[in-house]
Amino acid sequence: MAKEKDSNLFEYTEDSIKSLDWKEHIRLRPGMYIGKLGDGSAPDDGIYVLVKEVLDNCIDEYTMGHGKTVEITIEGKQVTIRDYGRGIPLGKVVDVVSKINTGAKYDSKAFQKSVGLNGVGTKAVNALSNYFKVTAVREGKEKTAEFERGELTKEHKETKTSEQNGTMVSFIPDDSVFRNFKFHYEYLESQIWNYCFLNAGLKIVFNGKTFVSKNGLLDLLQRKTNEDEIRYPIVHLKGDDIEVAITHNNDYGEDIYSFVNGQHTTQGGTHQQAFREAYVKTxxxxxxxxxxxxxxxxxxxxxxxxxxxxxxxxSQTKTKLGSLNVDINGPTMKQFVNDFFAKELDNFLHKNSAVADSLKKRIEQSERERKEMAGIKKLANERAKKANLHNKKLRDCRVHFNDEPPAKSKEDYISRQQETTIFITEGDSASGSITKSRNVDTQAVFSLRGKPLNCFGLTKKVVYENEEFNLLQHALNIEEGMEGLRFNNIVIATDADVDGMHIRLLLMTFFLQFFPDLVKHEKVYVLETPLFRVRNKQETIYCYDEGEKQAAIKKLGGKPEITRFKGLGEISPDEFARFIGADMRKQLMRLEQGDHIQALLEYYMGKNTMDRQEFIINNLKVELDKAEEAA
Structure with missing residues (x-):
């Protein structure tokens, strides 16, 4: 053993230390720069971060008073973004997109309050793209450079042009990094709307469709709420370097959208915490x-x-703010937000007594409900605490979304936090397959014993009275709101049969009724697993619908073996690993603009109505027609 130790020691030499150049490091550790990779099926997948990184630079130009329009075009997998700002200085076109620590953002006079302070964004896009092209136009001249995976392939000479000043970036994400990716336009449109709400007057044209906001965060909150479900008209307040919009509805929990310098901080941070505290104090x-x-x-x-x-x-993905000062030598974030509320919100409530009365009634309603639940809540939490010590329902993972990242390898840890997932399964056989095949670092499993309770129309007391719901609430750590959420992805994994669909509906009812923030902030998914396995001796193809099955039969030819998976428990752990890994397919549960949560629940979970029967019959007919066409 001693000799073996000695030989290992001598193998660790100067030659063992590797220095990667900028693009190699980005490609080796993409998660550090763009969060999770994904295939585009989730709104925080890497391909949307690539778009955001380029857009951030356009928005910074607009914020500095240069260019009022941004054009985005997506054709297949190629993205082109054109702004009408000042344009990159022509002599620095190559450096700005391919040299770390090169950019105007380091000169705080040019970009006082910009989004992309560290100058990494477009370099990451460049390194993670099969093809990347940048063109800068300044004062009648233009310069273009082309790259492949960060390597410069062609630097064009400066030429004269009649084009307006600005920058155009075109790229195709690398399909070896983002496998089988596809852009879902609804996610991009949501992203674009946020830019418009935060920059009133900015016009963004996406594939010919124009997006613009006149009233900033007031427009955002009108889009996120329904007029007949809010308790009082939206309160909209603006000050130097701060803007807020506030209302209340009848939902449980808190629904707070926070932004810093135009960046959507989906994980909050010091500004969101300062808002929560200052609002309560005022x-x-x-x-x-x-x-x-x-x-x-x-x-x-x-x-x-x-x-x-x-x-x-x-992190580089800028989803959580860590700084405390508003200005370099100015007030802390807490003091800044508190001073704003103490003056502006207090003044507003004094001038608008009807709003103040409605707010008071909402607060006192919550107070009554909390006091009614106090006894059972205490008892349920004591039971949950004991159960958590030996919680057979939860097979936990090592990394959690709400962990404080370690000082060492912080960026890598944050990228793993983005991947944290809890699978909610039905029965022992399904949970057994997932448990054996999961990544124990970032994937947890919560097993239901059967169909959960239909909680439509019940009060939140049921969350504590029902042991299974209470344990699920504690596993997610959402009793006190989204701040402590332990998993970034909540994935419902049930069989693709009638019972499985019913369980999905019951779980969705639970989330929408008592924790709607999880759905509004796009954290809840349904796992898609293959219905068929088609194989011959040379190849195995997994198919998710009848159309894919027919295509596989055609591809393999002859008479391949066809297996129909009736339930998750029939898929072996070895096979299951590929369906919950890098190629996992999952469908996001999202609310469309104008959806009313209570109306949705009434439609799907209320008394059996003719409307619902008609909906089921019509959709069943559509699915049958599709199957017949495929056959």
């Missing part, structure tokens, strides 16, 4: 009553946007 002082903080914030729907000099984000 309300208590206005009503001169020490309301419980949870009563004040239950049912809140709000958006807050701040502009900060040199913000410090937790």
């Amino acid at each position: 309300i208590r002082e206005f009503f001169k009553k020490d309301y419980d903080a949870s009563d004040i914030r239950t049912g809140i729907v709000a958006a807050v946007s701040v502009r900060v000099v040199e913000p410090v984000f937790e």
Whole structure:
């Protein structure tokens, strides 16, 4: 053993230390720069981060007063983004997109409160693209450079042009990194709307469709709420470097959209926490009553946007703000937001007594409901605490979404947090297959014993009275809201039969009724697993519908063996690993603009109506027609 140790010691030499250049490091550790990879089926997949990184530069130009229009075109897998700002200085076109630590963002006079402070964004896009082309136009001249996976392939000479000033970037994401990817336009449109809400007057044209907002965050909240479900008209307040919009509805939980320098901070940060605390403090002082903080914030729907000099984000994907100061030598974020609320919100409530009365009624309703639940909540939490020590329902993972990343390898840890997933399964056979094949680092499994309770029309007491719901709530860590969520992806994994569909509906009812924030913030998915396995001696193809099955039969020829999977438990753990790994297919559960949660629940989970029967019959007919066509 001693000799073996000695030989290992001598193998560790200067030659063992590798220095990667910028593009090699990005390609080796893409998650550090763009979060999770994915295939485009989730709104935070890497291909949308690539689009965002290029767009951020366009928005910074607009913020600095240069160019009022941005054009985005997507044809197949190629993205082209054109702004009408100042254009990259022609002599630096190659350097700006291919040399780390090169860019105008380091000169804080040019970009005082920009999004892309570290100059990595477009370099990451370049390194992670099969093809990348940048053209800069300045004062009648243009310069173009072309790259493949970060390698410069052609640097064009400067030429004269009649084009307007600005920058155009065109890229095709690398399909060896983003496998089988596809752009879902609804995710891009949601992203584009956020840019418009945060930059009133900016016009973004996406594939010929124009997006523009006149009223900023007021428009955003109108889009996120339904007029007949809010308790009072949206309160819209603006100040230097801060804008907020606030209302309440009848939902449980908090629904807060936070932004820094135009960047959607989906994981919050110091500004969101400052908002939550300042709002509670101002309300208590206005009503001169020490309301419980949870009563004040239950049912809140709000958006807050701040502009900060040199913000410090937790990662390159900029989803969580870590900086505390608004200005380099100015007030802390907490003090800044608190001062704004103490003046502006207090003034508004004094001038609008009807809004103040409606707000007070909402707070007192929450207070009554909380007190009614106090006894059973305490008992249920004690039971859950004991159960958590030996919770047979939960097979946990090592990394969690709400962990504090370690100082060492922080970026790598944050990228793994994006992958954290909990599979909610039915029965022992399905959970057994997933448990054996999962990635224990980032994937957890919660096993249901059968069909959960239909909680439509019930109060939140049922979350505590029902042991299974209570344990699920604790596994997710959402009792106190989204802040402590332990998993970035909540995936419902049930059989693709009538019972499995029923369980999906019951779980969706649970989330929409009591934790709608999870659906609104696009955290809940349904796992798609193959219905068929078609194989011969040379090749095996897994098919997710009848059409794919027919295509596989045609491809393999002859008479291949066809297996129909009736349930998740029939798929072996070895096979299952490929369906929950890099190529996992999952369908996002999302609310469309104008959807009413209570109306949706009434339609699907209420008394059996003729409308619903007609809906089921019509959709069943469509599926049968598709199957017949494929056959």
